[in-house]
Amino acid sequence: MMNKCFIIVLVSVLMLGGNKPFSQQSETALALPNISIQESIVFIAGFDESDNSYYSNAKQYFQKQGMPIVEGLHTISEIIAYINNAGENQVRFKEIHVVSHSNAWLGMSMRIKENGERITLKSLAHAVREYNVESICKEYTGNTKIIFHSCGLGENKALLTELKDVFKAGQVSASPYFNVFGGKYAEHYLAKPYYGYYPTAESKGPAFLSQEFRENYPDVHIDWLTALTTRQESSFGEAYSFKFNIPVEWEFTFENSNDMPKLADKEAIMDWVSESPEMAEVLFALQIPIEKFRWRSSVNGNTLIIKGKTTVLCVLAPILQSNGANEYQNVRVEDRSLYQIL
Incomplete structure (x- = not known):
């Protein structure tokens, strides 16, 4: 008789802080009761390893756009807690950008919780069923657009749909293509x-x-x-x-x-x-x-x-x-030819 211990190890050499305030504007607003501030925010949900500079390049890109950056939160549970805390302080985000490695085989490099599983359709659905993911109050994100900068995530409509449900977002989007930050001929x-x-x-x-x-x-x-x-x-x-x-x-x-x-x-x-x-x-x-x-x-x-x-x-x-110009395609998250938008 055989007892099967079934282990799957999936490792990619690709994939593989301290929280920052919402922004100076947000800090001032938080002291004022009943004031709702709408702004964008970027979560750099990982850290660079070896000579891969994906996260640092993304951080520089979004900083040049004048967008507030949050580092050090590498799990979906931490990001949800941050959004809830902001919501309780009358801060609403018009756009939430999440930067995380991803690929077609391993899912996202971002974890469910600290030392937890990587985010895949199976692991996220299981975490939701077992209440391992904190719930977001819908009034905080019902009008929010959440954009995932995760390579190939737009190919996985089922996972993107699950993420939309978890965040209770008004809209969620990701590209089926690879995101490149800090390129030689374009910053993104x-x-x-x-x-x-x-x-x-x-x-x-x-x-x-x-x-x-x-x-x-x-x-x-x-x-x-x-x-x-x-x-x-x-x-x-x-x-x-x-x-x-x-x-x-x-x-x-x-x-x-x-x-x-x-x-x-x-x-x-x-x-x-x-x-x-x-x-x-x-x-x-x-x-x-x-x-x-x-x-x-x-x-x-x-x-x-x-x-x-x-x-x-x-x-x-x-x-x-597509017009033949010697330029890279403009990265517009509203472009449905470049992004899966739900």
């Missing part, structure tokens, strides 16, 4: 992502990978070889790329070690993975082919450990003005 622009995969540490090289991109995106006119070998924005409008890893891991404990399967090579491991409903479901949700993972197995007593890891190649193509 959007870029369309294209994805490729290979088993981690088993790349067949840029030429082979670029051919795969050509086959997967036959109607896209990008110099894939150049894009895959360019790691940052080098020339106006040209595509560039970055990469990160997604590991998965499962543990299966057997009452009798003789019942444990003998997985001699990666083909045997892939057969085992594909025949397991739990593992197959995870890979189906990721939408990454099983052969694009590097598979390893090990044994610890009566426990079988299976690990897989894939490297994701993401090519970003900046979105340009």
Whole structure:
């Protein structure tokens, strides 16, 4: 008999303070009873790691717009508490901007609560059911627009709808594209992502990978070889790329070690993975082919450990003005061609 301990580890090298006042204007207003101040606010809901400067670039961008910045609140629970506190002090926000890493596989890097789960549709819905998310008084945000600057979040309409319900917002929006702050040719622009995969540490090289991109995106006119070998924005409008890893891991404990399967090579491991409903479901949700993972197995007593890891190649193509002008597309959150608006 086998007891299954089902562990999924999803890690991205991409993703991965102290509160600031609303603004000087707000501080003055809070001392006056029955005064409702409407203004915008920006939550920088994360911190930079390694050489990734996403959050610091976003902070600089919004500061130049004259918008008050709040740092140090990295969970949805903390942000909700902040909004409620402002509401109790007669402050209403016309726009709330939330800056947080996100991607198609891991959801948002912002957590439900401190040391809690990342925000996904499943984790957020569960937190709402279990009352782990503080409620916002609807009068505080019923006329508020909430804009998430989270890469690809606009592709996930279900999660965006759940976020709208949690914040009780009049409107919520996010782009299906990647947000880039601090660019070489624009301080904030959007870029369309294209994805490729290979088993981690088993790349067949840029030429082979670029051919795969050509086959997967036959109607896209990008110099894939150049894009895959360019790691940052080098020339106006040209595509560039970055990469990160997604590991998965499962543990299966057997009452009798003789019942444990003998997985001699990666083909045997892939057969085992594909025949397991739990593992197959995870890979189906990721939408990454099983052969694009590097598979390893090990044994610890009566426990079988299976690990897989894939490297994701993401090519970003900046979105340009459609009128042929040599400019990046203006980032307007009211533009439904650029944002999912609910």
